[in-house]
Amino acid sequence: MKRWGSPTVFFFFFLVLLLGAFFHWVDHTIITSIKGHKKSPSIIELPLKRSLDGSMEQSRVSNYPVIFRPNNLSSTACPEYFRWIHEDLRIWKSTGISRAMVERAKDYAHFRLVILKGKIYVEKYKKSFHTRDVFTIWGILQLLRLYPGKVPDLELMFWCDDRPVILKKDYQGTNATSSPSIFQYCGREDALGIVFPDWTFWGWAETNVSPWKTLSKDLKEANKRTKWKDRVPYAYWRGNPNVAASRRQLMWCNVSDKYDWNARLYKQDWRTESEQGYEHSRLEDQCTHRYKIYIEGRGWSVSDKYILACDSMTLFVKPEYYDFFIRSMVPLQHYWPVSARNKCRDIKFAVEWGNNHTDKAQAIGKAGSKFIQENLKMEYVYDYMFHLLTNYANLLKFKPRIPEGAVEVYSETMARPHRGLWKKFMAETLVNFPSDTLPCTMPPPYESRTLEAFIESKETVTRQVERWEKENSKKN
Incomplete structure (x- = not known):
C-alpha cells in the first residue's frame, strides 16, 4: 500500500487541487461575462427548474439573495x-x-x-x-x-x-x-x-403579444425595413370595432366607392386569428404606413405603446383615459391630436398635412417612437x-x-x-x-404653476390643430 507521503499520491493530490482551481476560474468567468450584466461570484443565476417533460417545477431556491447589494452605486435620472x-x-x-x-x-x-x-x-x-x-x-x-x-x-x-x-x-x-x-x-x-x-x-398570451422587452426590439427592427417616405401614405388601424361606439364610428372613415378619408381600417377577428396562428396580428408587421391611429376601446387600450413605437406619425384620437407614461407626451411633438367628434375629417386633414410636410410628419413619428423606445425600457418600467x-x-x-x-x-x-x-x-x-x-x-x-402651464400648453396646441382642421374644411 502506498503512503500519503509517496511522490505518486502527492502528485495526484496536487492535480486534483489544480483542476478544482481551474474549474472554479471557468465558472467565475462564465458568470461574470454574461452580456449586459456584471455579477459578483456570490450571485448565481437561478433559472426555474424544469422536469424531464419541460414543465416548470416548484423549486424554492434558498440561496437567492435577500439583500440588495449592487456593485454600481451610481444612479441615472428617471424619465x-x-x-x-x-x-x-x-x-x-x-x-x-x-x-x-x-x-x-x-x-x-x-x-x-x-x-x-x-x-x-x-x-x-x-x-x-x-x-x-x-x-x-x-x-x-x-x-x-x-x-x-x-x-x-x-x-x-x-x-x-x-x-x-x-x-x-x-x-x-x-x-x-x-x-x-x-x-x-x-x-x-x-x-x-x-x-x-x-x-x-x-406578455399577453391570449393574443400572442410577446413581452415588451422582446416586442420593443422587434418593433425597432421592423422600423428599419421600410423608410418612412416609402411607406403607404395613409392612416392605418387594425382592431376590434365591436367593443365601443367610438371604434364603430371610426370604421365609417374607411375608404369606399364614394369617399376616401385617407384611412385604411381593418377589423380584427381574434377567434379567427387564433385559429390561423395570428398571421395578421403580428404587431411588428404593422409598421408599414406613414400614419397609424390610436383610439380607445371599451376604455383605455394597451395598444398605445405598440402604435407609438412604429415611427409612424400617430393620429391620437382624443382619449378619456391615461396610463402611467402617456401624460408626459406632447401633441405635435410626439403625436397628432384628432378630435373624437370629427374623426373622419380630422384624419383626412392630418394625412394631407403630413404628405405635404413629410419632413415634419416624419419628425413627429420619430419623436414618438424615440420616447417609447428610450423611456419605456423594462428597466424604467x-x-x-x-x-x-x-x-x-x-x-x-x-x-x-x-x-x-x-x-x-x-x-x-x-x-x-x-x-x-x-x-x-x-x-x-x-x-x-x-x-x-x-x-x-x-x-x-411638479410645482402647481409648472404643472398647470404644461397642461395648458398641450391644450393650446390641440386647439390650434382644431382651428387648422376647421379652416381647411371651410375651404373644401
Whole structure:
C-alpha cells in the first residue's frame, strides 16, 4: 500500500487541487461575462427548474439573495413621467392611507396583494379578464427579485379592468379624507385610482403579444425595413370595432366607392386569428404606413405603446383615459391630436398635412417612437413600479398583515401550472439575478404653476390643430 507521503499520491493530490482551481476560474468567468450584466461570484443565476417533460417545477431556491447589494452605486435620472407618481398619490399626502381606505376598495378589487419581508401574499376576490391578474402579480414578483429586500412592506387592492371604477364625486366634501385607494392600469380626470404598468409588459398570451422587452426590439427592427417616405401614405388601424361606439364610428372613415378619408381600417377577428396562428396580428408587421391611429376601446387600450413605437406619425384620437407614461407626451411633438367628434375629417386633414410636410410628419413619428423606445425600457418600467410602491408604502398608517384567505406566491409556483405561451412568457421574463445598479433617481413633484402651464400648453396646441382642421374644411 502506498503512503500519503509517496511522490505518486502527492502528485495526484496536487492535480486534483489544480483542476478544482481551474474549474472554479471557468465558472467565475462564465458568470461574470454574461452580456449586459456584471455579477459578483456570490450571485448565481437561478433559472426555474424544469422536469424531464419541460414543465416548470416548484423549486424554492434558498440561496437567492435577500439583500440588495449592487456593485454600481451610481444612479441615472428617471424619465419625466415619473413625476406623475407624486400627482397620483397627492390626494393622500396630507392624511396618509388608513386600513379603512384600503378595505373600502375591496368590493371593487380583483385581488389584494401584501408584501411582507420580501415575500408576496395574494388574496383573490374575482377572476379578471384573461390572465391580467396573473401577469400583474408575476411582474411584481420579478420586481422583488430585481431589488431584493428593497420594496417595503405594504398592502394594496388591485382592479384589473380597462376603466377606473371609483369616482371622485362619491368621495368629496366631508368624505374627502376617506377616499379609497386602489391600483389600476389607467386613470381618468373624474376618477380615483393609482395608475400602475399593465400586464402586457410581461406578455399577453391570449393574443400572442410577446413581452415588451422582446416586442420593443422587434418593433425597432421592423422600423428599419421600410423608410418612412416609402411607406403607404395613409392612416392605418387594425382592431376590434365591436367593443365601443367610438371604434364603430371610426370604421365609417374607411375608404369606399364614394369617399376616401385617407384611412385604411381593418377589423380584427381574434377567434379567427387564433385559429390561423395570428398571421395578421403580428404587431411588428404593422409598421408599414406613414400614419397609424390610436383610439380607445371599451376604455383605455394597451395598444398605445405598440402604435407609438412604429415611427409612424400617430393620429391620437382624443382619449378619456391615461396610463402611467402617456401624460408626459406632447401633441405635435410626439403625436397628432384628432378630435373624437370629427374623426373622419380630422384624419383626412392630418394625412394631407403630413404628405405635404413629410419632413415634419416624419419628425413627429420619430419623436414618438424615440420616447417609447428610450423611456419605456423594462428597466424604467420596474423602476416606476419600485418608486410607486415605495411612495405608496410610505403613506400607509397601519402595519400590513396577511389576511386569512391569502396565499404566498413566488415565481416557481406561479410558473409551474402554466403551459404554452403562458409558460414561455414567464420563462422569458423571469428575473434571474438582482440588478447591479440602483433604481433611477426620482424627479421632484411638479410645482402647481409648472404643472398647470404644461397642461395648458398641450391644450393650446390641440386647439390650434382644431382651428387648422376647421379652416381647411371651410375651404373644401
